[in-house]
Amino acid sequence: MIKTRNLKKSFDTVKVINNINFELKPGECVAVIGPSGSGKSTFLRLINRLETPTSGEVYYGSQLITDKNIRLIRRKIGMVFQHFNLINNLTVLENLTLAPTSLRLLSDKAAEEKAFSLLRRIGLYNKRDSYPSSLSGGQQQRVAIIRALMLDPEVLLFDEPTSALDPEMIGEVLDLIRDVLKDGMTAIIVTHEINFAKEVASRIVFIDNGRIVEEGTPNKFFTHPESPRVKDFLSKVL
Amino acid sequence: MNNFLQKILELFTTQDYINSFLRGFLLTLEISFFAIIIGLVLGTIIALIQTAKPSPWLVIPKFICKVYVTIIRGTPMALQLFIMFFIIFSIRNFPELVTAFLAFGLNSAAYTSEIIRGGILSVDKGQTEAGLALGLRPFTIFRKIVAPQTIKNSLPSLSNEIITVIKETAIVSMIGMYDLNMAAKDIGSGQNMSSYIVPMVVAALFYLAVIYLISFAIRKLEKRLRKHD
Ligand SMILES: Nc1ncnc2c1ncn2[C@@H]1O[C@H](COP(=O)(O)OP(=O)(O)OP(=O)(O)O)[C@@H](O)[C@H]1O
């Protein structure tokens, strides 16, 4: 569904992504873990071209992603950011309906209906006319997740969706992600929540210094890691 | 003191004086109004060019904007007015009102562009990225996300700039135009008033009233835009 070939990214002279070959199959949920600054966010952002590769390619299905076709492809790739990135000057409802109506995928009425039903699902229907700043972090992130769902994406990218949250709000957000993923949604999730990764992922990818150092099923990855780098990392976080 | 009050009374009861003041006041308002409009429109265009993503065919426009802003901000307004008045628009019969509001408008555009540029740059990058990730067109992102937040961010400084323009127009009296400032001087010096202090204080109150009204209106607007903070 998504494939990267010899993907590289440098900022100035600093190599941040160093030749990543990766494939995501439909229905897979890949958890990306690794130390801070290893390039996990950059890798995710290269996939929907929020960063342009220095060299190498990204494919969506069989289609090579370019500056020209990325806008249409982005509709199919939902993204959830670490800092939620709800639009400050729009209400919760407007945040949800902005994309489907601007892109003329749904009528105003249909978009609103859909937003209402998603808001009811997360129990925030009564916040529909509030501005993001009046919501808690957990509520904002849950709205951001359903905003991504408004376009019926085929893939979801999560970049540390809970690491900007107060501890007591992490649970509600993980519950929603779990719920979204349970019907076989294809996803990549960058996370520091090792236990959550273990639970929802079908595959773990460990990135260090811009390279995939090791990957495998959660069971194998956590119980029999091969690389010393991973062993070291796991001994610190588990 | 008695004399002072008497003069004020005289000022507001003599038709000639009232006419002079109104004539001056009207010119001040006209110059200010058109200058502010030009400043906002041209300033916005300059800011958009300066903050646009670098591209080959924007190299020259970006350079021109930079030079323009540098020159305008680096030279006195009075000098700019003289140059416009005595050199560039010294063509016979060119209306002096137009020269004046062009001079102030072109000056204000440089400052306004800096304010708006700052406003655009202060919009969190995450806001734009959220729009991009949803597949929105750059223009939609600008219209629905960046522009509203820029306006909100820039409003206090824009209010300042508008006030500055109104006050600065007083220097048109230096090239002999009959604005509010000139009216005060004229009334005070000639005719029977024989007092500068009274008409000048009255002129000051006129400026104050206009500026107070404008800042009040903009503060109201600001409050409304701030409802989502
Ligand atoms: N726009 C940028 N300009 C310059 N350097 C950047 C930029 N974005 C990221 N970097 C650098 O690239 C490296 C990798 O960053 P990235 O955010 O991808 O790491 P990460 O694995 O997501 O880290 P974290 O766990 O802290 O989120 C870091 O050293 C970072 O400073």
Ligand SMILES: [Mg+2]
């Ligand atoms: Mg990151």
